[in-house]
Amino acid sequence: xxxxFKDVNIDWLANxxxxxxxxxxxxxxxxxxxxxxxxxxxxxxxAFNMGVDFKGGTVVTVKFKQRPSAEAIRDAxxxxxxxDAIIQPVTDKPDTVLIKLPLEGAGEGSQTQVDMxxxxxxxxxxKFGAEHxxxxxxxxxxVGAVAGAQLRNKAIATTLAALVGILMYIAFRFEWTYGxxxxxxxxxxxxxxLGFFSIFQWEVSLTVIAALLTLVGFSVNDTIxxxxxxxxxRRLHRRxxxxxxxxxxxxxxxxxxxxxxxxxxxxxxxxxLFGGEVLRGFSLALxxxxxxxxxxxxxxxxxxxxxxxxRLELANRSAAVATNRDNQRPSSSAKRTSATTETRKQSSGxxxx
Amino acid sequence: xxxKNLLQRTIIIAIVTLLGFYVVIGPxxxxxxxxxxxxxxxxxxxxxxxxxxDLKGGTHLVMRVKTDEVLKNLTLADAIAIEKAxxxxxxxxxxxxxxTSAGNYRITVEATDPSKLAEIQxxxxxxxxxxxxxxxxxxxxxxxxxxxxxxxxxxxxxQATEQAQRIIESRLDAVGVAEPLVQRHGSQASHQILVQxxxxxxxxxxxxxxxxxxxxELVHVVSPPSPQSVQTYSTEEEAKASLGGTVPPNRRVLxxxxxxxPTAGGQPxxxxxxxQKKWVVVESPAVVDGSELRSANAVQAQGGGDxxxxxxxxxPNGAQxxxxxxxxxxxxxxxxxxxxxxxxxxYIKSQINDQGEISGRFTKQSAxxxxxxxxxxALPAPIEYQEERTVGPSLGADSIRSGVRASxxxxxxxxxxxxxxxxxxxxxxxxxxxxNMILMLAGLIIFSATLTLPGIAGxxxxxxxxxxxxxxxxxxxxxxxxxxxxIPSAVEQGFARAFVTIIDTHVTTIISSLFLFVFGTGPxxxxxxxxxxxxxxxxxxxxxxxRTIFMWELSRKRKLESLSI
Numbered sequence: 008x009x010x011x012f013k014d015v016n017i018d019w020l021a022n023x024x025x026x027x028x029x030x031x032x033x034x035x036x037x038x039x040x041x042x043x044x045x046x047x048x049x050x051x052x053x054a055f056n057m058g059v060d061f062k063g064g065t066v067v068t069v070k071f072k073q074r075p076s077a078e079a080i081r082d083a084x085x086x087x088x089x090x091d092a093i094i095q096p097v098t099d100k101p102d103t104v105l106i107k108l109p110l111e112g113a114g115e116g117s118q119t120q121v122d123m124x125x126x127x128x129x130x131x132x133x134k135f136g137a138e139h140x141x142x143x144x145x146x147x148x149x150v151g152a153v154a155g156a157q158l159r160n161k162a163i164a165t166t167l168a169a170l171v172g173i174l175m176y177i178a179f180r181f182e183w184t185y186g187x188x189x190x191x192x193x194x195x196x197x198x199x200x201l202g203f204f205s206i207f208q209w210e211v212s213l214t215v216i217a218a219l220l221t222l223v224g225f226s227v228n229d230t231i232x233x234x235x236x237x238x239x240x241r242r243l244h245r246r247x248x249x250x251x252x253x254x255x256x257x258x259x260x261x262x263x264x265x266x267x268x269x270x271x272x273x274x275x276x277x278x279x280l281f282g283g284e285v286l287r288g289f290s291l292a293l294x295x296x297x298x299x300x301x302x303x304x305x306x307x308x309x310x311x312x313x314x315x316x317x318r319l320e321l322a323n324r325s326a327a328v329a330t331n332r333d334n335q336r337p338s339s340s341a342k343r344t345s346a347t348t349e350t351r352k353q354s355s356g357x358x359x360x
Numbered sequence: 361x362x363x364k365n366l367l368q369r370t371i372i373i374a375i376v377t378l379l380g381f382y383v384v385i386g387p388x389x390x391x392x393x394x395x396x397x398x399x400x401x402x403x404x405x406x407x408x409x410x411x412x413x414d415l416k417g418g419t420h421l422v423m424r425v426k427t428d429e430v431l432k433n434l435t436l437a438d439a440i441a442i443e444k445a446x447x448x449x450x451x452x453x454x455x456x457x458x459x460t461s462a463g464n465y466r467i468t469v470e471a472t473d474p475s476k477l478a479e480i481q482x483x484x485x486x487x488x489x490x491x492x493x494x495x496x497x498x499x500x501x502x503x504x505x506x507x508x509x510x511x512x513x514x515x516x517x518x519q520a521t522e523q524a525q526r527i528i529e530s531r532l533d534a535v536g537v538a539e540p541l542v543q544r545h546g547s548q549a550s551h552q553i554l555v556q557x558x559x560x561x562x563x564x565x566x567x568x569x570x571x572x573x574x575x576x577e578l579v580h581v582v583s584p585p586s587p588q589s590v591q592t593y594s595t596e597e598e599a600k601a602s603l604g605g606t607v608p609p610n611r612r613v614l615x616x617x618x619x620x621x622p623t624a625g626g627q628p629x630x631x632x633x634x635x636q637k638k639w640v641v642v643e644s645p646a647v648v649d650g651s652e653l654r655s656a657n658a659v660q661a662q663g664g665g666d667x668x669x670x671x672x673x674x675x676p677n678g679a680q681x682x683x684x685x686x687x688x689x690x691x692x693x694x695x696x697x698x699x700x701x702x703x704x705x706x707y708i709k710s711q712i713n714d715q716g717e718i719s720g721r722f723t724k725q726s727a728x729x730x731x732x733x734x735x736x737x738a739l740p741a742p743i744e745y746q747e748e749r750t751v752g753p754s755l756g757a758d759s760i761r762s763g764v765r766a767s768x769x770x771x772x773x774x775x776x777x778x779x780x781x782x783x784x785x786x787x788x789x790x791x792x793x794x795x796n797m798i799l800m801l802a803g804l805i806i807f808s809a810t811l812t813l814p815g816i817a818g819x820x821x822x823x824x825x826x827x828x829x830x831x832x833x834x835x836x837x838x839x840x841x842x843x844x845x846x847i848p849s850a851v852e853q854g855f856a857r858a859f860v861t862i863i864d865t866h867v868t869t870i871i872s873s874l875f876l877f878v879f880g881t882g883p884x885x886x887x888x889x890x891x892x893x894x895x896x897x898x899x900x901x902x903x904x905x906x907r908t909i910f911m912w913e914l915s916r917k918r919k920l921e922s923l924s925i
Contacts (some may be wrong), residue, residue, distance in 0.1 A: 010838075068755060125748070126564065144562075145752035154422060154746035157546065165879040169872040176871055180864055214814055217884050220876050221821060221891070224869035228825075231868060232832065235861040263835040270777060270831070271824035274770030278820055281769055283762030285414075286817055293821070 015258045019305055020250055020313060026306035030195055037202015044205065055205055058212035058288075059148050061162070063110035063155035065124025068146035070103045075135055080104065084131035092128075097284050103145070110152055124149045162216040169220055170194065173227050181234055184315040189230040192308035196226045196299045203295050210288055218292035225271065226300030229264060230308040236260050237309075253313050257305055268301040366915060369908040376900070377795060383802040384408065408805050412812035412886055413749075415763075417756040418558035421567070422747035425524045425551045427517035429741040431508065432460040434516065437645070438488065438495070438506070439467045440609040445487035446480045453480065454502075456609075465508040467495075474502040514549070520740040521551045528553060528570050530736045535569055535729075552746065561752050565729070571743055573699050574733035576653065576672075577646035578682065578716065581693040582611065586707035590693045592616060592638040599639040609644070616640045616695070616702035640702055642695055647685050649738075652678025654714070656734035658727035661719065668727035670718040672734065679714035687711040698730075763816035770820045771797075774827050782834055784924025788909045789830035792901040796826050796894065799901065803893045812886030822894030825869070829902035833858040834925055847923045851910050859903065866895050 041054035059066050075083075077094040084092040084106070093107040108124050125147045135141045150158070170190055177186035197219055204211055236256035237249075244252060275297055278290035387395045387404045394400040413420050439458035446453045452472045459466040469484075471477050477499050485492055494516075495506040525542060532540045537557045545554035560566060583591035593599035599613045600606070607613055616638045654675045661667040674682055686694070686708050695702045696718050704719045722730065774793070778786040800819065804811055837854030845853065870892055877888035913923075 070754070125750075143752070143754075144750075145755040147748065147750045149745075149748040151744075151746040153424070157550075161879055165875050168879070169875040172871040172875060173868050176868055213884060214817075214887075217814055217817075217876060217880070217887050220872050221887075224872040224891075225825070227868045227872075228828070228865040231864045232861055235864060239857070259839070260835075263831050266777075266781070266831050266835075267824075267828040270774050270827055271821070273773040273777070274820050274824040277769035277773060278766045278817060280766075281762055282766040282817070282820075283759060285759055285813055286762070286766070289814065289817055 010262070015261055017254070017258060017261075019254055019257050020310055023306070023310035027310065030199070030303070030307055034195065034198050034202060037199060037205055040202065040205040044208075052208055055201070056208040056210045057159075058210045058215075059107070059150045059155070060213040061155050061159040061211065063150050063152040065108040065128075065147065065149040067106045067108075067125060067128045067144055068097075068103060069106060069128070069132065069142050070100075070145050071135070071142045072102070073141070074102050074104065077104070079135075080106065080132070083134040084128065086134070087127055087131040089127045089131060099283065110155075158213065162213070166197070166216065166219060166223070169223055173223065177227070177231070177234075181238060182316075184319065185234050185312055188308045188312035188315060189227055189234070189304075191311055192230055192303040193223050193226045193300075195307055196222055196296055196303050199299050200292055200295045204292070209291060212288050214286065214289040215292045218289045218296065222293060222296030222300055225297060226303060229268070229301055230304035232260050232263065233257055233304055233309060234312070237312075249313055249316055253309050257309060264301060264305070268297060272297050366908065366911050369904070369911070373905055373908060376799070380795070380799045380802040383805050384798055409801065410804075410808055410810050411756075411760075412810040412815065413556055413558060413756075414751050414813045415756045415760050415811065416558055417561065417751050417753035418556065419560040419563040419566070420747070420749040421555045421557075421563065421570075421745060422545055423553050423555070423570070423743045423745050425517075425521045425553065425740075426742045426744060427520050427551050428462065430516055430520045431465050431513055435460050435465045435467060435508065436609075438491065440644070441488055441491075442467060442469060442480075442484040442506075443609060445483045448487070449479070449483045451476050451480050451483060463510075463513070465513065467506040469504045469506075471502050471504075477502070477504055480504060517551060518548070521553070523740045524743060525553050527736050527739055528555065531569055531733060532557070532566070534732045534736060535566065537566065553743075559753075561750060563748065563750060567745065567748075569729055569733060571745070572729070572733040573739050573742055574650065574730065574736075575697075575699050575738045576650035576718075576734055577697040578648050579612075579642040579644075579646045579695045579697050579702075580685075580689065581695045581702075581705055582641040582643060583693045585691040586693070587691075590640070590705050590707075592640050594638060596639050599641055602641060612642050612644045613639055614642055614695075614697060614700060614702050616705065640695065640705065642697070642702070646697070647694075648674060648678045648682050650734060651737065652681070653734060653737075654678075656731040658722070658724065658731045659717075666723060668722040668724050670722070670727060670731050670734065672716050672718065674714040674716070676714075683711055683713040686713075759813045760816075763813060763820075767816060767820050767823070770823050774823055778827060778830070782925055784913075785830075785834050785837075785910075788906050789827060789834070789902075791909065792830060792906050793823065793826055795905060796822070796897050796901040799897045800890065800894050803897065804890070807889075807893075809889045809893075810886050811890070814884055815886035815890045818887045818890030818894065822891060822898070826894060826898045826902060828865070829858075829862050829898055830906060832861055833902070833906065837923075837925055841923070841925075848914055851914065851923070855903070855907055855910075862899070862903065866899065870895055 043049075044052045045054040074096075077096070080094050081092055089108050091109050093109075095105040095107065097103040097105060106128055108127070125144065129138060129144065132138070132142050132144075138144065170193065173193070174186045174190045177189050200219065200222065203209070204215070233256055236259055237253055240247070240252045240256050240259075241249070247255075272294070275290055275293045278286055279294055282290050385401050385404055385408075387400075388408070392400075395404060435458045439456050443453060443456040446469070454470045454472045455468075457468040457470070459468070469477075469480060471480060481497060481499065481504055492506070494508065494512040496509050497504055497506045499505075521544070525544070529540075529542045532542065532555070537560060539558055541554070541556040543554050545552040555570070557563070557566065581590060593602065596613060596615075603611055603613075652674050654673045656670055656672040658668050659671045661669045673679075690708050690710065693705055693707050695705045696716065697703065698718060718730075771793075775790050778789045778793075780786070782789065797819070800822065803809075804815075833854055836858045837850050840850035840853045840857075841847070873888045873891045873895075877885055877892070880888060
């Protein structure tokens with residue numbers, strides 16, 4: 008029997024400050040990049056390199072028999088009035104280029120954009136020979152300003168709604184604190200991934216949003232596996248501290264965490280390597296997301312949950328002391344509440360086991 | 361008892377597997393020998409799975425119906441009608457003011473004598489009948505204000521969108537686009553229509569066709585009658601000046617592209633010459649409009665050659681109107697107006713009943729297209745394109761290839777690892793994984809869901825996530841074994857304990873995928889579908905099937921010393 012992690016005993020929570028510091032630093036990097044780019048526009052960049060899906064504009068995919076230089080294409084397009092064309096070669100296909108035209112004007116301009124983009128590119132490229140002969144337009148994406156804004160708002164709303172849905176589910180299955188901790192961790196993963204997209208100016212398209220939502224699901228998965236174990240261990244070892252139980256649970260599930268994340272990582276990696284240009288943004292977002300999703304369930308979700316639960320317990324205890332003093336009653340309300348939660352967990356757990 | 365249970369499970373799994381196989385690679389016709397060869401299986405697979413536009417190639421268009429134009433036109437038309445109603449009854453009206461700012465449609469009628477307001481209101485009601493009942497009217501001071509309430513606005517906008525959708529459908533049908541999909545897009549209030557046309561690579565012509573307003577009107581041109589030549593103006597200002605500077609509600613100033621007769625040498629007129637515009641003043645409203653059309657066809661012009669014109673015929677109602685009007689207006693000039701541009705002007709020689717023609721310099725295709733859009737009826741409002749995506753077949757095929765390649769490599773990585781790490785149990789997991797793949801394809805076919813490129817990504821991701829359930833179970837069994845449990849009870853406990861976690865993890869992922877499905881569009885929905893399907897099937901394959909395989913292994917020997925895990 009091959010075993011990667013046998014009887015690991017790492018005190019994860021002891022390093023919680025370092026973990027959280029690293030995460031905050033990463034998020035600050037991403038935020039810094041976004042803010043800096045939005046204000047200063049170095050090389051004309053913005054906070055995010057938004058794709059046509061969100062910004063509007065036209066992307067035409069052209070396959071050439073004999074690919075002219077990017078300059079030649081740009082000049083040919085300039086002659087027909089497509090002024091700010093961006094010519095982007097496709098990495099794994101030397102004969103194919105993406106021609107990107109920004110959105111012209113606002114409001115009614117969006118109309119011309121969607122109607123004209125393809126025709127304009129075609130007119131420009133006819134300089135190199137007739138279509139189907141010298142070149143071929145194999146794909147177009149043209150999105151007007153209105154549709155772009157619509158898609159963007161929808162994407163943000165969808166991600167937030169999914170997070171709320173997950174929060175509700177975990178709160179229902181575990182406790183509010185667990186749900187909140189898991190959602191904070193997932194939010195962190197999304198922010199870190201977006202930070203990477205801002206720093207490296209990878210294009211944010213609709214598929215990247217799909218990747219972010221997948222990442223939300225995946226990262227919560229990972230967190231739940233750990234939380235599930237904590238819930239189980241709390242039932243089995245009543246006298247242990249939450250701190251120790253959490254550490255033990257992370258260690259017990261560690262080999263599963265590493266294997267699963269490794270496998271998902273490998274399948275996503277094969278998407279990055281073999282999935283082609285269209286899926287690149289999607290697979291890159293997942294690659295980063297899977298890495299940080301795994302990290303955050305150990306390094307972010309668990310410490311936050313422990314901290315929160317401990318604070319609640321402290322608050323309960325001091326409240327109990329206060330009531331004791333006031334009413335001179337022997338039974339402490341803290342004990343009572345903790346006892347009832349214990350029984351509740353126990354009975355619901357017993358039903359499932 | 362245990363044996364019987366095992367047998368039952370085996371039968372269920374066998375039936376599901378066979379059904380899955382049949383749905384995926386079974387031909388939908390009487391099977392021939394060819395269907396069992398590799399290429400045969402490939403063709404059946406291709407015809408069974410419904411590919412999205414991004415894989416199959418085609419055009420995806422999102423358009424918005426500019427419904428505010430409908431409301432604007434209605435307000436203007438009703439304002440004219442109200443004024444006319446009052447004047448017909450000899451009621452004094454100082455001013456009729458239509459207002460059409462966004463979301464606010466109002467007609468204000470100011471009377472010189474406030475005591476006559478009720479009578480004006482009554483006259484308008486008589487003249488317009490039901491048309492006016494959707495307006496709210498109120499009298500204050502010396503004005504009556506008709507306002508269009510928001511509910512009526514949205515009803516009218518909704519009707520216009522539905523009508524536009526029907527017209528688009530009939531145009532697509534007439535032009536012969538194969539298997540088009542026309543449906544509403546986005547929220548109800550966004551008045552968007554989505555059109556998907558598989559196989560259409562260069563949508564320019566179809567786009568023009570769909571967009572063509574094709575508003576045909578036959579109008580009375582304001583001019584001294586024949587034999588004097590028709591009254592035209594060389595600029596718009598000049599035409600307006602003839603009306604005293606402002607255009608009254610019952611007149612319109614329209615451009616008139618005069619038809620250039622071929623020159624003596626038979627040279628066709630140049631484009632420049634054709635663009636030379638004149639202006640004419642016409643009466644409003646039109647005598648008849650496009651809604652009265654019965655048929656429209658492209659026919660060769662009398663001169664023959666490459667010049668075409670449109671011959672049209674009117675419906676009985678329109679023909680009657682047109683007949684009585686032409687009968688009463690012999691020698692007057694009549695204009696054919698297409699999309700607010702006068703195409704031809706001719707004097708009326710005799711009563712015309714139902715035939716007419718639109719001459720102009722049409723090529724065969726432009727005449728055909730125009731006739732087609734005329735037949736399908738005028739769009740109730742202009743449309744604008746908001747999104748256009750085209751995928752050529754080569755790009756689609758490329759996407760399929762890279763998608764399949766990425767899935768295969770992902771699958772190989774996972775299979776090799778599982779076999780290496782878990783040995784005997786790894787085989788178990790691999791069987792479950794393969795079954796998952798097959799059932800997922802079967803599910804896509806059964807629900808006739810569309811497989812898109814993000815959908816393929818969903819499949820790849822499912823490979824990774826599906827195996828997670830097996831990992832969870834196997835790790836748990838190993839743990840139980842380490843605590844010294846017997847093999848059967850370790851397996852039992854392992855499944856029971858891991859099951860709770862599996863349910864929780866699946867539900868959360870399904871929650872986020874559902875949001876993607878509900879809010880997402882097009883290809884993204886495909887992703888959500890494969891992911892949800894994969895996860896649901898995973899509960900069967902990774903839990904039920906894996907468990908059965910373990911049970912089968914345990915039942916083979918009376919006393920099991922070791923478990924390969």
